Amino acid sequence: MTNNKRFGITAYSVFVLLPIYWLINMSFKSNEEILGTFSLWPNDFTIANYLVIFTDPTWYNGYFNSVYYVVLNSIITLVVALPAAYAFSRYKFIGDKHLFFWLLSNRMAPPAVFLLPFFQLYSSVGLFDTHIAVALAHCLFSVPLAVWILEGFMSAVPREIDETAYIDGYSFPRFFIRIFLPLISSGIGVTVFFSFMFSWVELLLARTLTSVEAKPIAAIMTRTIGASGVDWGVLAAAGVLTIIPGVLVIYFVRNHVAKGFALGRV
Amino acid sequence: MAEIHLKGLAHSYIGNPQINSDYAIHEMNHVWQQGGAYALLGPSGCGKSTLLNLISGLIKPSHGSVLFDGVEVNDVSTQDRNIAQVFQFPVIYDSMTVYDNLAFPLRNMHVAKDKIDAKVREVANTLDLMSILNRKANNLSADQKQKISMGRGLVRDDVSAILFDEPLTVIDPNLKWKLRRQLKQIHERYNITMVYVTHDQLEASTFADKIALMYEGKIVQFGTPRELFENPNHTFVGYFIGSPGMNFIGLNKAIDNNTDEFTFDGMQFPLSSAQKKVLANSDSSNLKVGIRPEFIQLSNTDHPESLACNVIHTEDLGTYKIVSVQLGEQTLKVRLGEDQQSPSSKAHITFPQQWVKIYIDEYLVDLQGDSEHE
């Protein structure tokens, strides 16, 4: 690698890491220190901020709620998207192209547009302030993307494999689970990654559809303005804790990321 | 133009090669004469692509050296060695026209415009590309694209050698012969050293003056197609060349060392005294005879020196037949012309002595002179 490249990529990496470092730095300082002195690392290293989060139910419940609906969303998305992607990949049927475009167009819908109707819709079916509501609402955006990604991976598997399985006596469900899914395992990994990514980071819908029971961590963080001003230390600690699941997910699917971003479409 | 000399050349992809199998190329000394058309033939994984890349400079050898006209070029980059290489799949610049593709190397060398034009047209003419010169390169057929790849190698005056790495792989079978012919024409016209890697012996024989047959990282024989056919100096050469390949029978020395008898499956193999002498002198237990299916004789009647065998199967391939016979435990293949009658069930098989080759430790023992080791 040439020196120019090495310099460039290092500079960009620093650019990416610096704000995150600053957040971590802040999370280990007390509010007094934050507002009092300016230092590049904590002079008085403290884990008090984290303790607040670990001991206050409103805080840690926020994390549980978020993880819960994100996992729900990923599962629902996968379960419905897999057969649909298979259909798009293997069959022609009436309205297939239109259906596909309609699905993708939902990804292009501004979430803000759905705020009010979702609020009323989920309230009317009694699902307001539930995890499932958020999970379903996110499906509107994650399912089309999942179908698109999975269809790309599935189309790379030749139909001859399906036909051979049927000749060998496999029923469709058995073939799908035992033969087909392992072949597109990296596609599934990528889909889970993207579902997670979208659902974990989204705030607007998650906040609108919840009030107490299912309030996600993101919403709790946006309300930390107390009487004495913003609790920077705790806010920072909460922020750091929301980054960790992302790091874990990306570590586990790192090999599929490069493949996945190609989406088989290039 | 260049004479390419491989001196003590060996290559391992691993840092610290310990045993033989760590080497992709075992130590070899070889000279490719200037202006020759050579084929580098061998099965997949034998190291021919590695060798090609060592010559072109895309890989630096871990041991030994590559010399062009006597000058060591290990550290010289590919472009400075003035090598052109054609790959398995067409490598073209999609966004340019055919003309621009061919002109690209010359433009990079800042050659004068009129010279570029003349050269591009000349090469396009040779390769039959004149009609599509102004079309965009990315919508053409595979063979047209591959011709463009070749053309880019030919436009440069200073090209010392052109290396081809299985260039006809993506070409439709019915177009392959056309391109092979064009390659031959290019060679005759430009008189450049050409090295052509392939696993297809037919391609190798039609293209090359001399074939280097590779096996497991070694060049086991280097000679004209005819030499490889008639005098394979390694059992692998016998097996690989020819359709079907050579028949081999392993021989055991008779227990009683006084009598010169060489047996297999309880039968004695008819050998000349010279052949028996050579076999008797050897200490090795790996003794084989080889004979090509074309030279075995089959008949319904008994002859002296003939052995009885059973006919298992006959394949009629139109202009010739392949008969599989069982001799003892051995299955041999015999190639008969279409006019020759194939025996039905039992037959008598004769091995003409001049076509029986002796192999000790897999290498040919030449009874005229010294053994032909490479």
Next chain:
Amino acid sequence: MNKIQNNKAWFLVLPVFLLVAFSAIIPLMTVVNYSVQDIFDQNNAYFVGVEWYRDVLTDPRLQASLGRQFIYSATVLSIEVPLGIAVALMMPTKGWSASLCLILLALPLLIPWNVVGTIWQIFARSDIGLLGYVVNGIGIDYNYTSSPVDAWITVVLMDVWHWTSLIALLCYSGLRAIPDAYYQAAKIDRASDWSIFRFIQFPKLKGVLIIGVLLRFMDSFMIYTEPFVLTGGGPGNSTTFLSQTLTKMAIGQFDIGPAAAFSIVYFLIVLLVSWLFFTSITHLDKDKVKEQTYD
């Protein structure tokens, strides 16, 4: 692949269809419904036709917001696309450094959007943030809460930090798909680095770039959380973009009729531009298909 004609495939697609329809069609119908009615309460609703649409399209607040939105999307796209390509070109191709780079690059994409806003909110402050402190320290007056220019710069910088990785990762995978032989041939042809980019890498990146630009346009056009957390839309209205305006109308002011009309208009704009891109992608695919039949 040759697909078989079989309408029973609809059964496989049914779950997706129902789920998305439930989440999309019903709400959308509701919105359309609201957009053409003036609703006073449960029982008093008058059909007003396109009155709300007219109001909305002539509302100067909205027009200003739309203008700001276009400028914003154009700005971030024009920075992120070249930067993303450049980063992809600079990334190591194998070994542990490649994995490390991938993880680093993906990191900003996985941070909840409000946390992104919070990170930059802290980072850019002149009292407790590294960026704000240093910039003010070297003599430049920088305060994103009081100066619209500074607010814009910070918001754009935040978006670049947040989303360039998407383009970079897309381009990286596109580059990985180029076989080595192309680079080797280019070396043999004595092509310069710029020629290699122009004639080999860039053509092969066109597909991924279209996807990337499409995604970035859509997402930047719909952006809400990050600027909201960072500046709250201010100072004044200077960083209030379309989503925030709409949200204020719908949830904050409960101007349901106009909000609904605006929603429809908003959706249509995004749809239109996206459709333009979509047809150019499928146009690309068609070219590819043509190529196959020759080979």
